[in-house]
Every structure is written in C-alpha cells, then in structure tokens.
Amino acid sequence: MAIYEVYSHPALLRYKTSICTKATLFLLIVLGLTYIPPLLVTYKSQGFWIKLSTYEEQPVVKFQYQILMIATTSINGDYVAWSTFQNLNNLLGDSLRIPSVSVMEVDKxxxxxxxxMTFKLQLPLQSTEQVYSVNLILGFSYSLFRMSTFVMQSMAYIQHSSPLPGSLLYVNGDLKLQQRQPLNHRGLDTRYNVSVINGSSPFASAYDLTNIIGNYQERNVSTVLSWPSPLWMTGRAANSPFVISAVIRYPVEIITYPFQNFFNLFVCMLYATCCYVLFKSLAK
Amino acid sequence: MYNNKPSRLFSGDFYCDTFGSQNTGSGFISLDTASCGGVMDLILCLLGSVLFFLNLKSVFSELNTTATESQLSSNESSWDEDAATQNSSLPPFGVTAATEEPAFGSYSTDAWATEAPITVSPSLGFPRAAPTVTPSQPLISSLQTPVTDVSSLCPCNLLENQCDVNCCCDPGCAEEFALFTGCSVQQVITDSMLCSQTAAIYSLNMTVNGTMQRISTLTNLINPDFFCIQTNNNAAGLSFGTPEIPTNGNFDTLVKTFSRPSFSSAGTASSTSPSQASGYKYGDLIQTNSIKGILTLPAPAGNSWCSNGNPVGFLQNQQAQCNVKFNLATDCTNLSSVNIASYSNFQIFQTPGAASSLVNITLRSVTLQSLDGMRSQSSVTNASSFAPSVLQNGTVCSKVVLQVNYVITYSEAGVIMNAEVSIVLGVVNATPVQQSFQVTFVQVKTTSTPVSGNPGYINGLPLLAGSLIAGSGIVQSTNRFGQLMVMKSSSVQDCLALPGERLPVLFGINMVSGCSLRINNISNCSLLSEQILGVLIGSNFPDYVASFGNSQAQNVLDWVQINTVTTASSSFSCNIPLSLDLVIQWTKYGSLVNPQAQIVSLTRKFTTNSTALQGTLQISSTVSFVDVSAAAQPGYKAPPTIDAKLPFDFFFPFV
Structure with a gap:
C-alpha cells in the first residue's frame, strides 16, 4: 500500500528557564562565543584591512627617439657626443660626432x-681615438591603462666605463617600472608626462647629466633599465666604429595601487561573516 | 611576450561573433535570468551560464574528436615555454617554430598567438605604391586576396628557385632532402583558434639506405582548447581589416592618426628667433655684436668640459664651473676661451633687434693670480693689454682667464642699461684649467641684500655673523658667504702653509675639515699656538651670530653672542689648540605647520693637546648643528566655567 503525505505543519518548541540558571549561563557563553571570536580572528589575522594591492599589466612603451650619447675617447677625458636635441648639438661644437643609429621595435x-626594442649605434672614430666610457640616455613614453591611465615619459640610462678601450657595448635588459608610491586606482595621471631632457632649452644646464638624473630620480614613479651585466668587448680595428648594441625589453609589470576602503569594508564583512558562520556552527 | 592572449584590438570581433552565435543558438540565458533575483543571484546566474556554456562546448569538442585527439592532451602545460621559443625565433607567421623535438602530428601551441597572418603567403605581400600617382586616385588600387590553402604555403621558402636548407615545404627542394637534418617548419595551419582544421605537416624520415626523405601529410587537427572557434560566422573577423587607402585628401589625417615618434630632422632649424620687442623678456637670449651674435658663457654640457656656446638668458642668473684643456705652448695665445678679449671685447644690444643702441661691456676689475695662488688687483687699463702670453719656453701660459663675472643692469622695461665684467687672470703651468663663470642681473636703482631666510634660516644658506661695535650695532662682512667661515682642507696638508681659502658655514650642513701639523721642535710654543689658532678661526672671527636668517644689524637683541669653551690640560708646558668644534644649537620657532629655524646658541670649543707634542698632529675643525626644539606638548584649555544664574524670581510663588 503506497503512503502519501496528507498534511504537514512545522512544530515550535519553546524552552523556558528562569534567569539565574545554568541554562542562562550557557546561553550567554554561547552568545559570547558566537560574536567575539570572529572579531578576534579577523583582527588578529594581518589581512584585516588591506592598504595596498597589486595588479599586472604590460605597459605600452614607445621609444620616443630621444637619444643622448656621450663617449670618452681618451684617458685624458676627451669626449665626443651626440643627441637628438639640436640645441645640445649646437653647444657641443667640435665634440659633436654624428653616429649612425638604427632602432627597431617589435611586437612579438x-x-x-x-x-x-633593438637599438644599435655605430660611433665613427678616428684612428687615434679609443672609447673608454659611454653614457647613453634613451627616452621612452610609458603608459599604463588598466586601473588608472598613467602616462609618463621615462628614460633608460646606460653607463659603462672600462680601463680598456672597447669596440662594443652590448646591453640586454628590461625596462622596469620603479614605484616609490602606489598608483591611483582610477583617473588620469600625467604628473610625469614631461620630457626627461628639456630639448627646447638652449642652455647647457638643461643637458647636464647631474641635472637630468637628479630631476629624474626625484620622480616617485620612474623606469630603470635592469641589465644583469654589460658586455664590453675590447679590440677595435682602426677606423672601425665603436658599437653600442642594446636590446631593451618591455616586460609585464606588477603595479601596486591603494586598495579601496569600500572594497576593504566589503572584504572585512565577508571575512567576519565567514568566521561568524564558522563559530555559530561550532557553538551549535 | 608574456601576454600571449590576442589583444582586444584584433580579437574583439571574432570573440563576440563566435560566442554570440553559440549563445543565441542555445537560448539558455533568457531561461536562467528569469529565475534570478538580486545581485548574488545574478552572479550565480552568470556562473551557471558559463558552466552551461562550457558543457555545451565540450559536447562540441567531443563531436569533433578524431583519432588524433589522444596526442593533444598535454600541450596546454607547455604553453609558456613554447611561446618563448616562438618569440625568439619565429618569423612573423603562424607557423610552428623550428624545434627539433618530435612535435610532429601534435597541435603545437606555438602558432596560437598568431591568428591572422598565416592566411597571407609570404611571397604575396601587398604591392607597393607606384611612385608617380595621379591626383585623387588611391595609391593602392586593389589588394590581393590572401591565400588560405595550407599545402601551398611555405614561410621558410626565402630563396626563389633554389632549395632552402631544412625547409621541408620548399617546392624547390627535391634531391636536397637527403642533406636535411630537420624541418624548420614542421606544420602549417590556417588559424590556431579554430577547433578543427586542415594542417600540412612536414617531417623527415630515414630511409633504409640511410638518407633522409621528406614526408608531407595533410591531416585534420583538433584544438583541445575550451574556447576554440567551432564555426566562424564572421570570416573577416579573423583577418586584418582593409586599411584606409591613402589619397591626397586623407593623407594628413592618416599620418596624424598613425604616426609614432621617429627620428626627425624637424629640430635642425635654429630655435633662436630674434624677437623685435621693445625689451627683453625673461629667458630671451641677449644679443651682441660679437661673432656668435649672442652673449655666451661657457658651461659644462654633459660632462666637465666647457661648452663655449652656452647662451645667457635674460634675468637668468647663471653660475658654472668647467674645465678647459689646451696645449700650453701652442694654444695659449690662440685659444679664444682663455683670452680676455672674448669676454669683454664686444657690445650688447640694449633691446632685441639690430636697430637698438649698443652698450659697452665695462671692465670693472682685473685680478691677476700668480702660480702659487696669490692674487693682486691690477689697475684697469685696457683689455688688449691682458692678452695671454707664453713664458718659460712654452711651459707656462700667463694671463689665462680663470674667472668671469658679469653684472648686467636692466631697467623695468627690459632694457639693458649697463654691463660690467670682473675677470680673474692667472698664470697656468698645467692643464686642464678650471674656469668659473657667473652672470648676475641687477635692476637699475635698486639695492637688494639677500637674506638667509625669512625669518628662519633656510637649509643650505650661510649663517649671518658679525662683530658688535658699540653704538652702531652689528658690523658684518658685505659678502654673506664670508661672515662665518672655517678652515678648508687643501692639497697642501701642512697647516702652516695653508692657502687663505676658507669654507662658509651653511645652515644645517655639518662639516669636518682638517690639516696636519708636523712638529720638529717646540721651541717657540706661544708662536705655534697663535699660528694654529689663526688657521682654525681665521683672521677675524665674529662675536655674534644672527638668530634668524633676516636679523637686522641694528637690532642687537636679535643676535646671539658666540660662546667660547676651551678644554685645556695644564699638565703640559706647551698647549696648542688641536681642534675647533662649532656647535650650533637651533630650535624650531613659531607654529607647528610652518616652523622657523632659530639659532639659540653657538659655542666654539677648542681642544688642546692632551699628550706631548710629537710627530704629526691632526688639526681639525668641525661644524655641527643640533636641533634642540622641545617636542610639541599636548595642551588643553581649562574647561569653561558655566556662569548660569537663575532669575531671582524663578521660584517666585514658593520662595
């Protein structure tokens, strides 16, 4: 014979006690255990209130075709220099040495x-000249779009000197982001969208390397060329050029930004609720 | 390189199209959303939709499973490595890289990053624009249609009518296969995103007689990816869009849209365009009738050598030190940058433009410096009598310009009224020579005295000090960098032979300097002690120091007397001071938001020898700044007293 449900209703059971009983005490303890441990747990675990968070993005880097090159050609400090800034080239006078430069940017x-970016600079030298040290500044534009739109003009600084006269300086490194402070989580940030070298200035102080690097290092967000070790090749044939060959990669960056308080609140509530549920079930 | 996902730019179309077609085909979304309510439900709902879609997708995959599927499973894990290989060696076509590993038959993930270009045969390309174009006609009339037949594509075939080594798909190879060691291109596919497609696979096989033999097969490849494209409704979404054909009309806008930074010769034109205004403006180059046309001041550009072309900007004070190297014998008389004439022998235009009147450069003073650094003022006569000359068989060059100091007076209308130059000429026997240059602009009929702070001292500015003259207040040196000075270390380490140069004490900058004293006999102790004291404190050490950076000389109460402490040990017959320590105690004064530095005391401590005077002694002077500010104390106002009184008739009817 098949059985089927005819009717159902919930049953309410009431448990009553007077105030000064063990049951009241138990009830109070259970109540305390339900609310206090979640708070303690969320507070003591260090991730209660996150201030910084990170995200990952590959920047949009474009070579700005700004180059400043200074090479020492004797142990007495004679030098040749060249830049893409006409005002500096005018200042250099006889020390101006125009190299042949080739640049290729690849989207792999x-x-x-x-x-x-692949960069190659061939510096023609006279047979009496030898290269002992090289200063090279390359200007880039560097943009991030994922959280805040961050646009800046940055530089890669390559410097190498050697007691031995060289024929080739080979650099293969990453253009890394250097953050002293977190980026905004939204909005447009063009604080540093100014040229690293003020090429419109006719004054020599604008091209002083200490000024350029000093001003650049003042920035809270900048780029630095991270190259494990330079390759300095010696042995240059007479009348052959000195070559600077560089491969500069634009890697994916981990960028810190301030975690928003609203999300913090949300996360904390979620956290506390989870703990609450856990302890509630334990109390039961 | 790391981010192998196709960009939004290129892939947006076909993602939407393919997914969209499948979603609308199933029609499940509307069903689920109907039962959803609230935010959480919406999230769950979306999750459910995705799961549903994934199930759907796997069904599609299963339907297309062929016998080759068993080889496909483990390719996902090698994604990144393969991508890296591809990036370093692959030609920009969606073709498997030249890995020698037996990846034959497998659906290599190498080609996944590239979706579109495989459809274009490398031999095709786009025809170049003819150099002569009739106006209003497109530069490119028609584009060739891309080839999509994988069996006819061969990206490694780079030599026409000749066999490319290790290029297994090269139609020009026949007998040469015997020389091959591997296939640089192992498979050719059309689009890596498709779930199922035809692929041309090339491999080498060793024949029984030991030679290599090429094997080429056409197979159907199955993509194990969840998100592969099953059916492509929008074929154009998988290839690049047709570019806008440049015409004479849209050329400029296209250049503006697509141009990127590049090498340009645009900046070669001279940027100094002479303005014809009635007066100079800030930063304008000052025009002269010299050869260069502008007033220049040598300055270092990029290194320590002098660049002679550095211009002077109107109202821009400049100060620079740089080195000049020349051959003493040959260049002494020829080099213009060491010749006094090139700094004084021209005239300045009062206002920009050649029509304005000229102002002579007045030679205010010429100082002559000897080889040992002694300086003497020369009676100014004429710049031409100070031309450099070679002495002592070309080993010494005299009257070399060492310092140039221009003072240019201007009016408030931007007109240059007067220009003066002070020059230091020296005798030089070694190069490089350091030259220092300075230009200062002074407004006419104004006298400005710079202060070291307003009111509190600013870090890096000199301390103001002077001596009290009864009745006339504090008397200071006119040079504010010369009011409180300490010894400067020099290349001559002997204390008794130090040159007169001293270092100014700058606010907030701690210093140490010293010299050495070699004692042979201490016959005249008091004389030695006096000499060392003179080295330590200089000729006239001040008595008072200003407590604020702008303390007025007549206001004596604003000045702090300098204390002197001497720690002497009486056990020796001869006591000479070995060190001078200036301890400046300063405090922050005023409000917390804008504290001002105030000097509260300056103590000079002399320490005399505590041992017998023997051998070489080190004499040193130090300057140390000590912040003695009291920490800000929390203070509270007294609680307000409530002075509330009830009206006298408040309890009227009762009291």
Missing part, C-alpha cells in the same frame, strides 16, 4: 603592444 606576440 601580435597583441598591439611592443615587446622589445
């Missing part, structure tokens, strides 16, 4: 962002 994975 076809994602619309350039991944690396």
């Amino acid at each position: 994975n076809q994602d619309g962002k350039y991944d690396e």
Whole structure:
C-alpha cells in the first residue's frame, strides 16, 4: 500500500528557564562565543584591512627617439657626443660626432603592444681615438591603462666605463617600472608626462647629466633599465666604429595601487561573516 | 611576450561573433535570468551560464574528436615555454617554430598567438605604391586576396628557385632532402583558434639506405582548447581589416592618426628667433655684436668640459664651473676661451633687434693670480693689454682667464642699461684649467641684500655673523658667504702653509675639515699656538651670530653672542689648540605647520693637546648643528566655567 503525505505543519518548541540558571549561563557563553571570536580572528589575522594591492599589466612603451650619447675617447677625458636635441648639438661644437643609429621595435606576440626594442649605434672614430666610457640616455613614453591611465615619459640610462678601450657595448635588459608610491586606482595621471631632457632649452644646464638624473630620480614613479651585466668587448680595428648594441625589453609589470576602503569594508564583512558562520556552527 | 592572449584590438570581433552565435543558438540565458533575483543571484546566474556554456562546448569538442585527439592532451602545460621559443625565433607567421623535438602530428601551441597572418603567403605581400600617382586616385588600387590553402604555403621558402636548407615545404627542394637534418617548419595551419582544421605537416624520415626523405601529410587537427572557434560566422573577423587607402585628401589625417615618434630632422632649424620687442623678456637670449651674435658663457654640457656656446638668458642668473684643456705652448695665445678679449671685447644690444643702441661691456676689475695662488688687483687699463702670453719656453701660459663675472643692469622695461665684467687672470703651468663663470642681473636703482631666510634660516644658506661695535650695532662682512667661515682642507696638508681659502658655514650642513701639523721642535710654543689658532678661526672671527636668517644689524637683541669653551690640560708646558668644534644649537620657532629655524646658541670649543707634542698632529675643525626644539606638548584649555544664574524670581510663588 503506497503512503502519501496528507498534511504537514512545522512544530515550535519553546524552552523556558528562569534567569539565574545554568541554562542562562550557557546561553550567554554561547552568545559570547558566537560574536567575539570572529572579531578576534579577523583582527588578529594581518589581512584585516588591506592598504595596498597589486595588479599586472604590460605597459605600452614607445621609444620616443630621444637619444643622448656621450663617449670618452681618451684617458685624458676627451669626449665626443651626440643627441637628438639640436640645441645640445649646437653647444657641443667640435665634440659633436654624428653616429649612425638604427632602432627597431617589435611586437612579438601580435597583441598591439611592443615587446622589445633593438637599438644599435655605430660611433665613427678616428684612428687615434679609443672609447673608454659611454653614457647613453634613451627616452621612452610609458603608459599604463588598466586601473588608472598613467602616462609618463621615462628614460633608460646606460653607463659603462672600462680601463680598456672597447669596440662594443652590448646591453640586454628590461625596462622596469620603479614605484616609490602606489598608483591611483582610477583617473588620469600625467604628473610625469614631461620630457626627461628639456630639448627646447638652449642652455647647457638643461643637458647636464647631474641635472637630468637628479630631476629624474626625484620622480616617485620612474623606469630603470635592469641589465644583469654589460658586455664590453675590447679590440677595435682602426677606423672601425665603436658599437653600442642594446636590446631593451618591455616586460609585464606588477603595479601596486591603494586598495579601496569600500572594497576593504566589503572584504572585512565577508571575512567576519565567514568566521561568524564558522563559530555559530561550532557553538551549535 | 608574456601576454600571449590576442589583444582586444584584433580579437574583439571574432570573440563576440563566435560566442554570440553559440549563445543565441542555445537560448539558455533568457531561461536562467528569469529565475534570478538580486545581485548574488545574478552572479550565480552568470556562473551557471558559463558552466552551461562550457558543457555545451565540450559536447562540441567531443563531436569533433578524431583519432588524433589522444596526442593533444598535454600541450596546454607547455604553453609558456613554447611561446618563448616562438618569440625568439619565429618569423612573423603562424607557423610552428623550428624545434627539433618530435612535435610532429601534435597541435603545437606555438602558432596560437598568431591568428591572422598565416592566411597571407609570404611571397604575396601587398604591392607597393607606384611612385608617380595621379591626383585623387588611391595609391593602392586593389589588394590581393590572401591565400588560405595550407599545402601551398611555405614561410621558410626565402630563396626563389633554389632549395632552402631544412625547409621541408620548399617546392624547390627535391634531391636536397637527403642533406636535411630537420624541418624548420614542421606544420602549417590556417588559424590556431579554430577547433578543427586542415594542417600540412612536414617531417623527415630515414630511409633504409640511410638518407633522409621528406614526408608531407595533410591531416585534420583538433584544438583541445575550451574556447576554440567551432564555426566562424564572421570570416573577416579573423583577418586584418582593409586599411584606409591613402589619397591626397586623407593623407594628413592618416599620418596624424598613425604616426609614432621617429627620428626627425624637424629640430635642425635654429630655435633662436630674434624677437623685435621693445625689451627683453625673461629667458630671451641677449644679443651682441660679437661673432656668435649672442652673449655666451661657457658651461659644462654633459660632462666637465666647457661648452663655449652656452647662451645667457635674460634675468637668468647663471653660475658654472668647467674645465678647459689646451696645449700650453701652442694654444695659449690662440685659444679664444682663455683670452680676455672674448669676454669683454664686444657690445650688447640694449633691446632685441639690430636697430637698438649698443652698450659697452665695462671692465670693472682685473685680478691677476700668480702660480702659487696669490692674487693682486691690477689697475684697469685696457683689455688688449691682458692678452695671454707664453713664458718659460712654452711651459707656462700667463694671463689665462680663470674667472668671469658679469653684472648686467636692466631697467623695468627690459632694457639693458649697463654691463660690467670682473675677470680673474692667472698664470697656468698645467692643464686642464678650471674656469668659473657667473652672470648676475641687477635692476637699475635698486639695492637688494639677500637674506638667509625669512625669518628662519633656510637649509643650505650661510649663517649671518658679525662683530658688535658699540653704538652702531652689528658690523658684518658685505659678502654673506664670508661672515662665518672655517678652515678648508687643501692639497697642501701642512697647516702652516695653508692657502687663505676658507669654507662658509651653511645652515644645517655639518662639516669636518682638517690639516696636519708636523712638529720638529717646540721651541717657540706661544708662536705655534697663535699660528694654529689663526688657521682654525681665521683672521677675524665674529662675536655674534644672527638668530634668524633676516636679523637686522641694528637690532642687537636679535643676535646671539658666540660662546667660547676651551678644554685645556695644564699638565703640559706647551698647549696648542688641536681642534675647533662649532656647535650650533637651533630650535624650531613659531607654529607647528610652518616652523622657523632659530639659532639659540653657538659655542666654539677648542681642544688642546692632551699628550706631548710629537710627530704629526691632526688639526681639525668641525661644524655641527643640533636641533634642540622641545617636542610639541599636548595642551588643553581649562574647561569653561558655566556662569548660569537663575532669575531671582524663578521660584517666585514658593520662595
């Protein structure tokens, strides 16, 4: 014979006690255990209130075709120099030495962002000249779009000197972001969208390396060329040029930004609720 | 390189299209959303939709499973490594890289990053624009249609009518296969995003007689990816869009849209365009009738050598030190940058423009410096009598310009009224020579005295000090950098032979300097002690120091007397001071938001020798600034007293 449900209703059971009983005490303890441990747990775990968070993005880096090159050509400090800034070239006078430069930027994975730059500078030298040290500044534009739109003009600084006269300086490194403070989580940030070298200035102080690097290091967000070790090749044939060959990659960066208080509140509530549920179930 | 996902730019179209077609085909979204309510439900709902879609997708995949599927499973894990290989060696076509590993038959993930370009044969390309174009006609009339037949594509075939080594798909190779060691291109596919497609696979096989033999097969490849494209409704979404054909009309806008920074010769034109205004403006280059046309002041550009072309900007005070190297024998008389004439022998235009009147550069003073650094003022006669000359068989060059100091007086209309130059000429026997240059602009009929702070001292500015003259207040040196000075270390380490140069004490900058004293006999102790004291404190050490950076000389109460403490040990017959320590105690004064530095005391401590005077002694002077500010104390106002009185008739009817 099949059985079927005819009717159902919930039953309410009431447990009553007077105030000064063990049951009241138990009830109070359970109540305390339900609310206090979640708070303690969330407070004591260090991630209660997050101030910083990170995200990952490959920057949009474009070579600005700004180059400043100074090479020492004797142990007495004679030098030749060249830049893409006409005002500086005018200042240099007889020390101006125009090299042949080739630049190629490649988007390897076809994602619309350039991944690396190949730079080659061939500095013609007279047979009496030898290169002992090189200063090279390359200007880039560096943009991030994921959280805040951050646009800046940055530089890669390459410096190497050697007691031995060289024929080739080979650099292969990453253009890394250097953050002293977190970026905004939204909005447009063009604080540092100014040229690293003020090429419109006719004054020599604008091209002084201590000024350029000093002003650049003042920035809270900048880029630095991280190259494990330079390759300095010696042995240059007479009348052959000194070559600077550089491969500069634009890697994906981990960027810190301030975690928003609203999300913090949300996370904390979630956290406390979870703990509450856990302890509630334990109390039961 | 790391981010192998296709960009939004290129892939947006077909993602939307393919997914959209499948979603609308199933029609499940509307069903689920109907039962959803609230935010959480919406999230769950979306999650459910995705899961549903994934199930759907796997069904599609299963339907297309072929016998080759068993080889496909483990390719996902090698994604990044393969991508890296591809990035370093792959030509920009969606073709498997030249890995020698037996990746044959497998669906290599190498080609996944590239979706579109495989459809274009490398031999095709786009025809170049003819150099002569009739106006209003497009530069490119028609574009060739891309080839999509994988069996006819061969990206490694780079030599026409000749066999490319290790290029297994090269139609020009026949007998040469015997020489191959591997296939640089192992498979050719059309689009890596498709779930199922035809692929041309090339491999080498060793024949029984030991030679290599090429094997080429056409197979159907199955993509194991969840998100592969099953059916492509929008074929154009998988290839690049047709570019806008440049014409004479839209050329400029296209350049503006697509141009990127590049090498340009645009900046070669001279940027100094002479303005014809009635007066100079801030930063304008000052025009002269010299060869250069502008007033220049040598300055270092990028290193320590002098660049002679550095211009002087109107109202821009400049100060620079740089080195000049020349051959003493040959260049002494020829080099213009060491010749006094090139700094004084021209005239300045009062206002920009050649029509304005000229102002002579007045030679205010010429100082001559000897080889040992002694300076003497020369009676100014004429710049031409100070031309450099070679002495002592070309080993010494005299009257070399060492310092140039221009003072240019201007009116409030921007007109240059007067220009003066002070020059230091020296005798030089070694190069490089350091030259220092300065230009200062002074407004006419004004006398400005710079202060070291307003009111509190600013870090890096000199301390103001002077001596009290009864009745006339404090008397200071006119040079504010010369009021309180300490010894400067020099290349001559002997204390008794130090040159007169001293270092100014700058606010907030701690210093140490010293010299050495070699004692042979201490016959005249008091004389030695006096000499060392003179080295330590200089010729006239001040008595008072200003407590604020702008303390007035007549206001004596604003000045702090300098204390002197001497720690002497009486056990020796001869006591000479070995060190001078200036301890400046300063405090922050005023409000917390804008504290001002105030000097509260300056103590000079002399320490005399505590041992017998023997051998070489070190004489040193130090300057130390001590912040003695009291910490800000929390203070509270007394609680307000409530002075409330009830009206006298408040309890009227009762009391």
